[in-house]
Amino acid sequence: MRVSRERPLIAFFDYPDVFEDFYPHYGVDRQAFATRWGATGNHALVSLVQREIGDVVWYAFSLDTEKTQSRHEVTGCTVKFLSSSWLHRRLWQLYYRRGIGSRWPNAYPAYAALASYTALLSIAFWRALRRDRPDFFLVQDYASGKFDVLLGLARLLGIPLLAFHSGSRPERYVGRLIKRWTIASADCLMASSTNEREMLIHSYRVPGSRVTTLLTPIDTTSFRPMDRDQACRGAGLDPRRRYLLFVGRLDDRIKRVGALIRSFAALARQYRDFDLIITGTGHDRAKLQELAKALAPKRVYFFGWATGAAALRPLYNSADCLVLPSVSEGFPTVIGEAMACGTPVIGSRLGGITELVEEGRTGWIIPPGDDQALGVALRTVMDAPNVVASMRPHARKMAESRVSPTVVTAALKNCFAASGYNVSTY
Secondary structure (H helix, E strand, O other): OOOOOOOOEEEEEOOOOOHHHOHHHHOOOHHHHHHOOOOOHHHHHHHHHHHHOOEEEEEEEEOOOOOEEEEOOOOOOEEEEEEOOHHHHHHHHHHHHOOHHHHOHHHHHHHHHHHHHHOOOOHHHHHHHHHHOOOEEEEEOOOOHHHHHHHHHHHHHOOOEEEEOOOOOHHHOOOHHHHHHHHHHOOEEEEOOHHHHHHHHHHOOOOHHHEEEOOOOOOOOOOOOOOHHHHHHHHOOOOOOEEEEEEOOOOHHHHOHHHHHHHHHHHHOOOOOEEEEEEOOOOOHHHHHHHHHHHOOOOEEEEEOOOOHHHHHHHHHHOOEEEEOOOOOOOOHHHHHHHHOOOOEEEEOOOOHHHHOOEOOOEEEEOOOOHHHHHHHHHHHHHOHHHHHHHHHHHHHHHHHHOOHHHHHHHHHHHHHHOOOOHHHO
């Protein structure tokens, strides 16, 4: 039975099974996460949903059994920390604290699948759902066992479930057999690219009316072009030099920052007016700093984690281009932020990157994992400052037409409307 409300209540679930799986690796504790930290594409999307569609409750699961609830200062949503199930916590202890993971690394796929399906089998969570009685589930990605469990709960409760793609690939889906049913049963899927949408329709038989292409919203008012000299001063950079920029987490297996450093180092002696700026943090930072020191001393600068337009806008506007040579992506927020500032992008042919990056017009597309192509693209940027300058207005226009809040809000409202949202009901 629907609860009478002025606005729909939307239950949001991010991808990690529990908070400890992801956020602490980037220096984020529970208090910061629940109240003020807002450095992901999830936060941008949740902010828009909270402002334009309904009241969002972000359910965060944790190994800690203490339940907490806070209002998030950035997104305006409510964050609720709930304990994962006893079985999930026991599996975690056995795998990580009892050394099973270090002794039998091949056991990880089985552990990951069990953990993904059991994390939400939590009495605390079920009680919260019964008390809150949300009108919609909004889920980050459809690749996990968590998604399958939530789909089952949504059907049990008789409420719609919407999910958005964040970089998963079919060969890495958890529970690939059951995905043939669960993915096709979602009320609305938001793909990060036209290619992802076509894959869902043809490989998973999702009706075309229930899958749309939707990119992460970017505040195109805050992220905007600015005078380069002013930008360099704001970022603490020398305006007489030119810059390549990476922004993201320092996870070298996925982001391939090491490959970027090696490609830049191979060109650094020839292009003495260029430096490489790496903005971000992560478990590979120390290793990458050592690599940069060995291959391109005093030419690669690590700026640490930065978030928000005040910190990032000067960096984007100082750079000739943003470089993202990843091997796995959905739609990286940094692509939209950079292009909203008029900064061209070198990016891998992945996910939603190709939705904004048009070869020779707003940037350059390279095959994932292709170091030779990366080097050629970097050389192109270094050789042609006039070409880079001519791309800037096209990059800005692309961002305005594809990722501005107005455009994404309209697409989101269509998704919720197709899933049963009716403004007159609330």
